[in-house]
Amino acid sequence: MFEFHLEGTTGPARAGTLTLPHGQVRTPAFMPVGTHAVVRGLSANDVRRTGAQIILGNTYHLHLRPGENVVQSMGGLHRFTTWDRPMLTDSGGFQVFSLERLRRIEEHGVEFQSHIDGTLRMLTPERATEIQWHLGADIAMAFDHVVPGQSSFELACEGMERTLRWLDRCKARHAELVGQRASGNAGRSQLHDDAAFPLPGFPAFPQTLWPIIQGGIHDELRIRSLEGTLERGPWTGIAIGGLSVGEAKPVMHHVVELLASRLPENVPRYLMGVGFPPDLLEGISRGIDLFDCVAATRNGRHGTAWLPTGRLNVRGSALKDSMAPLDPECDCETCTTYPRGYLRHLFVVEDILGLRLVSIHNIRFLVRLGEQARAHILNGTFDGWSREWLGRYYAGGN
Amino acid sequence: MFEFHLEGTTGPARAGTLTLPHGQVRTPAFMPVGTHAVVRGLSANDVRRTGAQIILGNTYHLHLRPGENVVQSMGGLHRFTTWDRPMLTDSGGFQVFSLERLRRIEEHGVEFQSHIDGTLRMLTPERATEIQWHLGADIAMAFDHVVPGQSSFELACEGMERTLRWLDRCKARHAELVGQRASGNAGRSQLHDDAAFPLPGFPAFPQTLWPIIQGGIHDELRIRSLEGTLERGPWTGIAIGGLSVGEAKPVMHHVVELLASRLPENVPRYLMGVGFPPDLLEGISRGIDLFDCVAATRNGRHGTAWLPTGRLNVRGSALKDSMAPLDPECDCETCTTYPRGYLRHLFVVEDILGLRLVSIHNIRFLVRLGEQARAHILNGTFDGWSREWLGRYYAGGN
Numbered sequence: 001m002f003e004f005h006l007e008g009t010t011g012p013a014r015a016g017t018l019t020l021p022h023g024q025v026r027t028p029a030f031m032p033v034g035t036h037a038v039v040r041g042l043s044a045n046d047v048r049r050t051g052a053q054i055i056l057g058n059t060y061h062l063h064l065r066p067g068e069n070v071v072q073s074m075g076g077l078h079r080f081t082t083w084d085r086p087m088l089t090d091s092g093g094f095q096v097f098s099l100e101r102l103r104r105i106e107e108h109g110v111e112f113q114s115h116i117d118g119t120l121r122m123l124t125p126e127r128a129t130e131i132q133w134h135l136g137a138d139i140a141m142a143f144d145h146v147v148p149g150q151s152s153f154e155l156a157c158e159g160m161e162r163t164l165r166w167l168d169r170c171k172a173r174h175a176e177l178v179g180q181r182a183s184g185n186a187g188r189s190q191l192h193d194d195a196a197f198p199l200p201g202f203p204a205f206p207q208t209l210w211p212i213i214q215g216g217i218h219d220e221l222r223i224r225s226l227e228g229t230l231e232r233g234p235w236t237g238i239a240i241g242g243l244s245v246g247e248a249k250p251v252m253h254h255v256v257e258l259l260a261s262r263l264p265e266n267v268p269r270y271l272m273g274v275g276f277p278p279d280l281l282e283g284i285s286r287g288i289d290l291f292d293c294v295a296a297t298r299n300g301r302h303g304t305a306w307l308p309t310g311r312l313n314v315r316g317s318a319l320k321d322s323m324a325p326l327d328p329e330c331d332c333e334t335c336t337t338y339p340r341g342y343l344r345h346l347f348v349v350e351d352i353l354g355l356r357l358v359s360i361h362n363i364r365f366l367v368r369l370g371e372q373a374r375a376h377i378l379n380g381t382f383d384g385w386s387r388e389w390l391g392r393y394y395a396g397g398n
Numbered sequence: 399m400f401e402f403h404l405e406g407t408t409g410p411a412r413a414g415t416l417t418l419p420h421g422q423v424r425t426p427a428f429m430p431v432g433t434h435a436v437v438r439g440l441s442a443n444d445v446r447r448t449g450a451q452i453i454l455g456n457t458y459h460l461h462l463r464p465g466e467n468v469v470q471s472m473g474g475l476h477r478f479t480t481w482d483r484p485m486l487t488d489s490g491g492f493q494v495f496s497l498e499r500l501r502r503i504e505e506h507g508v509e510f511q512s513h514i515d516g517t518l519r520m521l522t523p524e525r526a527t528e529i530q531w532h533l534g535a536d537i538a539m540a541f542d543h544v545v546p547g548q549s550s551f552e553l554a555c556e557g558m559e560r561t562l563r564w565l566d567r568c569k570a571r572h573a574e575l576v577g578q579r580a581s582g583n584a585g586r587s588q589l590h591d592d593a594a595f596p597l598p599g600f601p602a603f604p605q606t607l608w609p610i611i612q613g614g615i616h617d618e619l620r621i622r623s624l625e626g627t628l629e630r631g632p633w634t635g636i637a638i639g640g641l642s643v644g645e646a647k648p649v650m651h652h653v654v655e656l657l658a659s660r661l662p663e664n665v666p667r668y669l670m671g672v673g674f675p676p677d678l679l680e681g682i683s684r685g686i687d688l689f690d691c692v693a694a695t696r697n698g699r700h701g702t703a704w705l706p707t708g709r710l711n712v713r714g715s716a717l718k719d720s721m722a723p724l725d726p727e728c729d730c731e732t733c734t735t736y737p738r739g740y741l742r743h744l745f746v747v748e749d750i751l752g753l754r755l756v757s758i759h760n761i762r763f764l765v766r767l768g769e770q771a772r773a774h775i776l777n778g779t780f781d782g783w784s785r786e787w788l789g790r791y792y793a794g795g796n
Contacts, residue, residue, distance in 0.1 A: 036747040037740075043751055044735075066743045070719045074739050079721075082735055321468045323477075337442075337480055341472050342435075345464045349434040352750045353441055 076136030149245035156216030260287030300359030310396020474534030547643035554614030658685030698757030708794020730762035
């Protein structure tokens with residue numbers, strides 16, 4: 001369980017298979033974001049049909065609504081959402097440090113005001129780990145101290161070092177929870193039985209914990225973060241956080257290259273919050289295996305579709321009476337069913353079906369990009385294909 | 399084509415089959431409303447999975463957006479929306495007479511301001527017929543003069559008599575259009591070919607025209623409207639309009655009984671704008687075959703689900719951690735997939751998936767009510783079942 005098997009490489013680009021309690025993930029792969037235990041606007045069936053192998057949930061949002069106790073009492077995130085494939089939960093670090101109502105940061109943890117009802121709440125490494133344990137995803141993330149994108153060396157160093165100290169606490173709490181389950185009578189086969197609810201505190205399936213590398217845009221800090229993280233291992237996966245937060249693309253690429261070349265081969269690498277189409281290919285070509293980003297659904301809701309030739313505004317009047325599919329090369333439900341003219345009409349009359357259909361396409365577009373990259377990596381044709389793909393996308397003027 | 403075959407009756411209640419160009423409709427049947435060429439928030443596949451056999455579109459809304467020319471140039475409403483089963487379009491009469499910006503009513507037609515861009519537009523019996531011809535549904539409705547629900551004898555009489563005069567003009571224009579197609583080279587087999595677009599002005603499939611009986615709440619006017627309508631026949635279907643617009647339920651039931659007992663047996667009867675669950679059974683028991691109403695989707699959007707025991711507020715905190723299906727007796731996608739606690743969560747976090755899932759349930763609820771009524775009519779058990787069903791529903795306190 002939680003093994004990662006590397007199946008092929010083309011330069012730094014990698015194709016592998018990650019085995020998780022709810023299934024396998026063929027990498028490289030894009031993970032759609034389901035912040036509130038729902039990939040915005042889409043049913044679990046919609047998401048399954050995009051070919052997505054794993055989706056995200058978010059500790060911060062799910063702690064506030066509906067609360068981890070509700071999710072746990074309903075059998076965990078999988079049964080709550082009816083999503084039966086792998087899931088990962090983010091730790092809430094990124095969210096609480098982005099809050100306007102962040103109140104106090106201490107070594108102990110972070111005090112913040114709920115954006116829902118203004119109540120004061122506390123997240124600590126232990127709490128974040130416990131909440132994720134109750135949510136019951138396949139992968140939990142360590143609680144990290146996130147600093148703004150262009151932070152000074154001093155500030156980035158403080159966040160990075162605290163993230164390492166917090167990692168110790170997350171790891172210890174997670175090990176305790178795993179130990180409690182192992183000594184309990186809540187074995188997996190019993191818990192998987194639909195008739196029997198999991199015991200309180202025991203997720204039905206095993207869960208692993210992944211650390212997050214911080215350090216901003218400072219090479220020295222990134223390497224210290226990496227080394228400190230590896231010293232605290234072994235890990236079944238490692239994430240790179242604090243990127244795609246306003247820094248220039250070449251800076252992001254540099255940090256990814258710096259880390260990927262030093263990361264162990266047999267561990268999947270997850271680049272957090274990255275997932276516009278070209279970013280996916282740029283990341284894959286530098287050795288990243290997993291991505292997540294809300295852009296697919298956010299763009300979908302705003303009527304922006306991703307095509308191999310760049311972005312398309314679905315509201316555009318040129319689409320008015322077009323019988324063409326949104327993307328003639330795409331095999332998603334939207335592109336194989338609806339003409340462009342109808343999709344535009346849905347946005348004009350403001351029917352929510354439009355948001356859903358373009359979101360479905362955008363997610364499928366990224367999922368398929370991962371599938372294509374994987375096939376080309378295994379065939380040894382990744383570099384040429386990737387260069388051509390990016391050239392065509394950028395030539396669209398986007 | 400357009401034949402109605404009566405297969406069984408229990409007192410006034412009828413079970414039949416209506417044959418239309420895009421398929422058969424087993425009656426009694428509820429028709430979901432797709433005002434803007436979309437059943438609000440639902441994909442064609444969502445609606446197909448509810449078992450709906452026929453849906454509505456609306457002349458007024460589709461004339462404004464995207465315009466009948468756009469729909470026609472894309473091959474008609476069926477190809478535009480990818481809905482491959484029968485469709486009916488309302489004539490726009492009900493909408494223009496409900497407009498605040500109604501400008502002028504003349505014998506010639508109605509002048510109104512678009513609610514979208516304020517432009518002055520004119521609907522006449524001929525225009526309404528032409529627009530529907532371009533939209534290309536299986537059934538077009540005659541353009542009627544609709545008066546407010548509780549109108550005086552004089553006002554209701556004026557609207558009723560004008561509706562009859564306008565029916566002559568709708569019928570004449572429709573016959574012209576049918577004749578033009580018959581003399582053209584646009585036969586059905588050719589038009590059904592995906593490679594060849596229908597010629598301008600010629601819908602790909604035959605279309606029929608149904609009249610609407612008006613007369614408000616006045617028996618004498620309703621009977622004169624019925625007689626005048628029948629004199630102008632034969633018709634392949636007849637609608638009852640101007641009900642469910644504020645009058646008391648017993649008044650509506652009385653008018654339905656008055657008309658149903660005088661309508662020819664071999665013609666389907668369509669009670670326009672009626673479709674809360676008990677209204678469906680009350681109508682069926684009085685001899686109605688077809689219904690339409692936006693309540694299923696409107697209630698769904700507001701989080702109100704219909705159950706056999708009455709209405710349920712899906713936002714209710716009692717549902718918070720419930721693993722029960724929304725309606726344990728229902729076979730819809732929502733009820734067979736998602737727990738109540740998750741549906742409530744979707745409304746709490748305001749994800750549009752919630753609106754869709756409850757709309758799907760409410761539509762399936764009405765479609766299944768039609769299916770159940772039909773089975774009981776054919777078995778001779780309708781009266782007892784219907785009484786019991788209504789008793790249970792009303793006992794829910796709704």
